[in-house]
Amino acid sequence: MVGSPARRAIWAYAGAAPFVVFALFPFAWMLITSVKKDAELYDLAQNPFLIRTGITWDHYRFLFEQTAFPLWLRNSVLVAVSSTAASVVLALLAAYALARMRFRYAEGVSTFIFVVYLMPTTLLFLPLARLVSLLHLANTLWSLIVTYPAFMVPFITWMLAAYLAAIPKDLEESALVDGCTRLGALRRIVLPLARPGIITATLFGFTLAWSEFIYALTFISTTNLKTVTAGVVVDLIRGDVFYWGSLMAGALTASLPVVVLFSLFLDHYVSGLTAGAVKG
Amino acid sequence: MQSAEGVSRASRLPRYRVRWNGEPMVAWAFLAPALLLLVLLAVYPLGYALYLSMTTAQIGVPGRFVGAANFIRLARTEIFSLTLWNTVWYTAVAVFAKLVLGLTLALVLAQRVPGMKWIRGAVLVPWVAPIALSVLAWTWMFDSTYSVFNWVLMRLHLVAAPVAWLGVPALARFAVVLVNVWAGLPFFGITFLAGLVTIPRELYEAATVDGVGALGQFRRLTLPLLRPVLATVVLFSVVMTSSDFATIFVLTRGGPMNTTQVLATLAYRLGLATGDLGTGAAISLYLFPILIAVTAIQARLMRRSWQW
Numbered sequence: 351m352v353g354s355p356a357r358r359a360i361w362a363y364a365g366a367a368p369f370v371v372f373a374l375f376p377f378a379w380m381l382i383t384s385v386k387k388d389a390e391l392y393d394l395a396q397n398p399f400l401i402r403t404g405i406t407w408d409h410y411r412f413l414f415e416q417t418a419f420p421l422w423l424r425n426s427v428l429v430a431v432s433s434t435a436a437s438v439v440l441a442l443l444a445a446y447a448l449a450r451m452r453f454r455y456a457e458g459v460s461t462f463i464f465v466v467y468l469m470p471t472t473l474l475f476l477p478l479a480r481l482v483s484l485l486h487l488a489n490t491l492w493s494l495i496v497t498y499p500a501f502m503v504p505f506i507t508w509m510l511a512a513y514l515a516a517i518p519k520d521l522e523e524s525a526l527v528d529g530c531t532r533l534g535a536l537r538r539i540v541l542p543l544a545r546p547g548i549i550t551a552t553l554f555g556f557t558l559a560w561s562e563f564i565y566a567l568t569f570i571s572t573t574n575l576k577t578v579t580a581g582v583v584v585d586l587i588r589g590d591v592f593y594w595g596s597l598m599a600g601a602l603t604a605s606l607p608v609v610v611l612f613s614l615f616l617d618h619y620v621s622g623l624t625a626g627a628v629k630g
Numbered sequence: 631m632q633s634a635e636g637v638s639r640a641s642r643l644p645r646y647r648v649r650w651n652g653e654p655m656v657a658w659a660f661l662a663p664a665l666l667l668l669v670l671l672a673v674y675p676l677g678y679a680l681y682l683s684m685t686t687a688q689i690g691v692p693g694r695f696v697g698a699a700n701f702i703r704l705a706r707t708e709i710f711s712l713t714l715w716n717t718v719w720y721t722a723v724a725v726f727a728k729l730v731l732g733l734t735l736a737l738v739l740a741q742r743v744p745g746m747k748w749i750r751g752a753v754l755v756p757w758v759a760p761i762a763l764s765v766l767a768w769t770w771m772f773d774s775t776y777s778v779f780n781w782v783l784m785r786l787h788l789v790a791a792p793v794a795w796l797g798v799p800a801l802a803r804f805a806v807v808l809v810n811v812w813a814g815l816p817f818f819g820i821t822f823l824a825g826l827v828t829i830p831r832e833l834y835e836a837a838t839v840d841g842v843g844a845l846g847q848f849r850r851l852t853l854p855l856l857r858p859v860l861a862t863v864v865l866f867s868v869v870m871t872s873s874d875f876a877t878i879f880v881l882t883r884g885g886p887m888n889t890t891q892v893l894a895t896l897a898y899r900l901g902l903a904t905g906d907l908g909t910g911a912a913i914s915l916y917l918f919p920i921l922i923a924v925t926a927i928q929a930r931l932m933r934r935s936w937q938w
């Protein structure tokens with residue numbers, strides 16, 4: 351088992367290779383499909399792994415010029431940014447109370463937040479659809495901005511409370527002794543110290559909101575108001591005709607923002623992922 | 631006399647003592663916005679789902695109270711028992727596959743070789759990308775005419791004619807599980823990895839000195855020490871997998887002939903596409919017992935490592 355470093359490395363790479371191929375192949379396939387000409391795409395005699403007749407940007411052009419795709423991207427940005435911002439603020443306050451303050455029912459509150467965190471969106475989408483229309487929010491981006499925090503706040507609270515609990519209390523306590531209020535201590539002392547944790551929480555919140563599907567599918571029916579997940583899946587398919595080139599172009603383009611964020615903040619993601627589960 | 635003494639002592643205490651006394655109020659003030667939101671958007675809808683499930687409500691029509699009739703009627707229909715069975719099967723097989731493959735992945739990722747950070751990043755991509763969109767790529771890869779898998783299999787002369795991956799019940803069931811495993815594996819692998827690196831290396835060194843082989847070390851050291859992490863991840867995954875919607879909605883819409891229909895997709899179909907809110911709510915509520923059971927087990931597991 352224990353060989354020379356070189357042999358160990360070869361074994362490690364050989365072991366990792368199937369997992370890497372398995373993980374990345376669908377994305378490579380999106381890319382290949384999205385730049386291939388239709389004639390070649392639907393030619394069964396051709397080797398589908400190759401692009402023989404050259405790269406085309408037609409599928410992307412179609413997507414950006416003939417469909418509501420740019421609007422969907424904009425809607426997704428609006429919804430993800432505002433629901434994440436609101437969730438991080440609410441969750442930070444709650445997490446600070448849970449991590450630092452002593453009060454009755456603290457454990458009950460933690461358990462409650464944990465249970466809501468486990469509650470799947472598929473359990474709630476029907477009553478929420480009704481609630482959303484009672485509030486006259488149906489078919490508006492507000493329906494998503496308001497409901498997304500319901501699954502983001504518990505998760506971010508959980509994550510931040512664990513993070514805050516690990517920060518030493520001394521600085522804060524001396525600030526409180528000096529007459530600083532709790533809110534002041536949170537803003538001036540805890541916020542700077544917790545910045546890495548808050549960045550991680552924000553990234554996760556954004557990723558969750560960007561990927562959300564069932565609420566977006568249920569609450570919004572107007573094409574131009576859809577977010578990118580629901581828009582690409584539902585509105586790019588007309589009847590039984592699948593435009594695979596532009597579908598894959600759309601799937602790839604819409605995955606890029608979160609994948610780029612992820613590669614820029616890889617360490618944040620890995621540490622956050624191990625702090626709490628979101629999907630799996 | 632005692633109480634008077636207490637009061638006078640309190641008045642001599644430094645200023646911050648007073649602040650601590652008002653703390654519960656501040657704590658509730660900090661918690662209030664989040665709790666209010668969760669009550670309005672999670673507790674209330676859950677109660678509302680319970681109410682809807684006991685009525686004949688249609689979209690736009692209030693309906694009347696029928697008690698448990700929806701649940702009982704559902705349990706007798708063939709499509710529902712098939713769906714329930716599919717959900718159990720889907721969850722069991724997918725979670726088990728993710729557990730086994732996730733452990734393997736974690737052992738691979740734990741190797742200290744150059745570039746492992748990037749390998750870890752690469753295997754995490756399916757977890758980051760929006761699932762509804764990546765499943766679209768799988769739908770294309772399983773296409774009845776243009777499937778890339780068919781091309782490879784035919785080239786290797788393993789099959790004579792194109793395989794209808796999403797058109798044959800057994801294959802469609804395999805496909806939805808495969809895609810769920812693909813999307814969920816990164817989370818399993820990385821979380822197990824985090825558990826692995828906390829096991830002290832000295833234990834392995836001691837085991838090696840005692841002549842315990844690699845397999846023995848895995849069975850008698852790694853697995854027992856990893857058990858809390860394994861349990862937590864499996865429990866989470868049971869909730870997430872049994873309530874999965876996007877994978878199946880995008881890949882098969884529950885077909886062929888409802889053989890991949892799960893609770894969430896059936897609830898969507900009956901509750902929204904057909905407009906039968908009462909029945910739809912009743913179907914999704916069948917997920918609730920799973921949630922309760924998992925929460926109870928998880929709460930017991932966590933009590934030991936409760937941090938706050």
